[in-house]
Amino acid sequence: MRNPHDVLIKPLVSEKSISLMEQNKYPFIVDKNANKVEIKHAVQELFKVTVLNVTTMTVKGKMKRMGRYIGKRPDRKKAIVTLKPGDKIEVFEGL
Template sequence: MKDPRDIIIKPVVTEKSMELLADNKYTFIVDKKANKTEIKNAVEKIFNVRVEKVRTMNVKGKTKRMGRFEGKTPDRKKAIVTLKPGHKIRLFEGM
């Protein structure tokens, strides 16, 4: 079993993800090989909350240019975690 801190890489802090906080939904960048069950268990263990639902999506990297050189940002996996009513993650409060 993987360490939960290897599965959850970092939270996503954008305008859209901040609007989802009103619906008790939190957004994270997660390990590309992690499945929904692993993500659920990792969030519950790290933040001591109860997870109701996990939605995941694979985000393709964008092509970027610097002068005549072309590169690509890395692909990543994003998870939107819905918590059960009454549970909150303190990391996101006050943003």
């Protein structure tokens, strides 16, 4: 198993993610090569909670222009982690 800090990059904070927290689901941006088992073990080890389900999705980067130059934002992988009822992740509690 990989180091949990290498699997989870950062929590994802947006309006939609705050509404997901009411359903006990927490979104993270994770390493592109991480699988669901590694994500589950990383969240359980770092936050001392019980994970019921992990949903992952790969988001393709958009094409962007800076004047006449064209670039591309990097691809990223998101994971939505469903926790056992009663468990909370304290990182998100101040939002």
